[in-house]
Amino acid sequence: xxxxxxxxxxxxxxxxxxxxxxxxxxxxxxxxxxxxxxxxxxxxxxxxxxxxxxxxxxxxxxxxxxxxxxxxxxxxxxxxxxxxxxxxxxxxxxxxxxxxxxxxxxxxxxxxxxxxxxxxxxxxxxxxxxxxxxxxxxxxxxxxxxxxxxxxxxxxxxxxxxxxxxxxxxxxxxxxxxxxxxxxxxxxxxxxxxxxxxxxxxxxxxxxxxxxxxxxxxxxxxxxxxxxxxxxxxxxxxxxxxxxxxxxxxxxxxxxxxxxxxxxxxxxxxxxxxxxxxxxxxxxxxxxxxxxxxxxxxxxxxxxxxxxxxxxxxxxxxxxxxxxxxxxxxxxxxxxxxxxxxxxxxxxxxxxxxxxxxxxxxxxxxxxxxxxxxxxxxxxxxxxxxxxxxxxxxxxxxxxxxxxxxxxxxxxx
Numbered sequence: 001x002x003x004x005x006x007x008x009x010x011x012x013x014x015x016x017x018x019x020x021x022x023x024x025x026x027x028x029x030x031x032x033x034x035x036x037x038x039x040x041x042x043x044x045x046x047x048x049x050x051x052x053x054x055x056x057x058x059x060x061x062x063x064x065x066x067x068x069x070x071x072x073x074x075x076x077x078x079x080x081x082x083x084x085x086x087x088x089x090x091x092x093x094x095x096x097x098x099x100x101x102x103x104x105x106x107x108x109x110x111x112x113x114x115x116x117x118x119x120x121x122x123x124x125x126x127x128x129x130x131x132x133x134x135x136x137x138x139x140x141x142x143x144x145x146x147x148x149x150x151x152x153x154x155x156x157x158x159x160x161x162x163x164x165x166x167x168x169x170x171x172x173x174x175x176x177x178x179x180x181x182x183x184x185x186x187x188x189x190x191x192x193x194x195x196x197x198x199x200x201x202x203x204x205x206x207x208x209x210x211x212x213x214x215x216x217x218x219x220x221x222x223x224x225x226x227x228x229x230x231x232x233x234x235x236x237x238x239x240x241x242x243x244x245x246x247x248x249x250x251x252x253x254x255x256x257x258x259x260x261x262x263x264x265x266x267x268x269x270x271x272x273x274x275x276x277x278x279x280x281x282x283x284x285x286x287x288x289x290x291x292x293x294x295x296x297x298x299x300x301x302x303x304x305x306x307x308x309x310x311x312x313x314x315x316x317x318x319x320x321x322x323x324x325x326x327x328x329x330x331x332x333x334x335x336x337x338x339x340x341x342x343x344x345x346x347x348x349x350x351x352x353x354x355x356x357x358x359x360x361x362x363x364x365x366x367x368x369x370x371x372x373x374x375x376x377x378x379x380x381x382x383x384x385x386x387x388x389x390x391x392x393x394x395x396x397x398x399x400x401x402x403x404x405x406x407x408x409x410x411x412x413x
Contacts (some may be wrong), residue, residue, distance in 0.1 A: 019117040025072045025110060027052045027065070032294065039119055041091040052115070057089050072111050075104040088117070097124050122413045159234070162212055166231050169224060254385045261305045261389055268341065269293065272332060275310060279317045287328030293334040302341050302412035308386050309410070313343065315383045316406050320347035322373060324403075342409045352398040360396070369400075 013020060019036035023029050032047035040047065040055055052068070078101070087299040088098045101116045167174060211234050218226040253259050272291050280289055293300075314333070322332040324347045333344040352360060356367040360382045364377040387394045392410035 019119075020114060021047065021052065022112055022114045022118070023052045023068075024112055030112065036117065037307070039090075039117065047048050055088055057087055057095055060087065068113075068282075071102060071104075071113065075111050075113070077101075077103045080225060096121050123182065130356075153179050162215070162234070165219075166215070166227070169219065170228055170231070174278065254389075256383065259308070259386075260390060261308065263305050264302050264305050265301050265303055267300050268336070269310075272307060272334065275313050275332075279314055279321075283321045283330070284324070284326045287321055287324065288329050290329060290331045291334070294332065294336070300336050302336070302343075304341070304390060304410060304412055308390060312383050312386050312408060313345070315379050316345040316408070319379060319406075320345055320349065320374070320404075323370075324349035325345065336412065339411055339413055340409050341412045344405055344407045346403065346405045348403045351400040351402050351404055353400055356395075357398060361394075 013031070013033050017037060018031055019039045020031075020033045021029050021036050022031040029047050029052060032042075032045075034044070037044060037047055053064055056064055086100055087095050089095050096122050099118045099120050103114045103116070105112050105114065211231075216226050217229070218224075272293070276289050276291060280325050283289065317330060317332070324330065328348045330348075331346045333346065335342045335344075350369055352367050353369055356365075356369075359365045361365070361380050362377075362394050363381045364382075366375055366377040384394055387408055387410065390410045392408060394406065394408050396404055396406045398404035
């Protein structure tokens with residue numbers, strides 16, 4: 001055979017560490033190097049004359065005939081097995097995974113196909129081991145999350161018991177007990193939870209621990225004024241923890257698609273009055289909230305999900321208060337047309353640096369001038385997701401050091 005006469009070719013062919021076989025257009029094996037004979041378990045020269053389909057499992061042979069004919073009709077070098085597993089069969093019937101690359105040459109106007117075959121059994125074992133490791137990692141992460149939830153529930157029980165004791169001594173702290181009754185479910189938290197827990201939880205938890213110890217001492221002395229002072233410290237710390245957990249839970253539900261939209265007809269003026277009554281007690285001392293609606297909006301009925309809209313406004317108003325000084329004014333300006341309603345929340349706070357403004361809706365981002373003001377960097381990201389659930393838009397303008405305006409526009413029909 002002319003293709004076997006070249007000495008250099010024979011040396012390369014025989015000494016290759018990769019299995020090589022050459023077949024004609026009928027699929028008959030013309031040449032097979034020693035590695036291929038060892039790989040498939042055949043004696044020397046016993047592969048020659050066999051059909052290449054003899055090296056495949058029964059269920060793959062008929063399909064491979066079509067592949068082979070297609071390659072012979074339009075030959076071009078290409079790797080095989082991209083995106084799927086290939087399986088070969090040894091003489092003893094055992095099967096093993098392989099990777100195959102094809103090339104060809106023309107001899108006497110006949111296409112001869114050369115297959116380069118690699119046994120990838122070890123690679124497959126490594127992939128299976130990696131997959132098993134990933135599964136184990138998921139199990140570990142789930143267990144870690146369960147332990148975090150258990151520790152949080154233990155903390156809730158301790159704080160609730162402390163509140164009940166304080167309630168006996170001072171009835172004015174009833175609101176703190178209600179705040180501490182909120183569920184702290186952490187099952188929906190994902191990537192950044194450990195970081196937030198270590199940074200944002202440490203300070204308020206230290207405050208709760210130290211104040212609880214001092215309360216026990218002051219209670220023995222019947223010093224109710226100092227007991228009340230530390231109760232307020234505990235309440236403030238618990239409110240901060242509750243805010244963080246609510247943000248994390250909201251984000252988890254939004255990412256899982258568990259927040260459904262249920263629209264209803266609502267009087268816009270009455271709705272905004274309710275929002276004002278609920279949010280004002282949370283403002284800093286001396287801060288006021290004003291509501292201004294244009295002539296089209298006053299008494300106007302809109303079709304929307306009031307629960308989601310309330311969450312949007314609460315978050316924006318809470319930010320306006322948090323980033324403004326005492327005795328400042330926060331305002332809501334509302335406006336409507338036939339198909340949309342708009343809400344502009346204006347504050348006189350610290351504003352947002354220009355270089356930070358492009359990141360304000362990013363998850364876990366906080367402006368560089370936030371300083372020691374508490375927060376997780378989730379609020380505006382959650383607001384944007386809520387607005388998108390209502391098929392609306394949100395934008396803002398901010399003057400550094402003077403204040404910001406956040407504008408939400410939603411469809412109302």
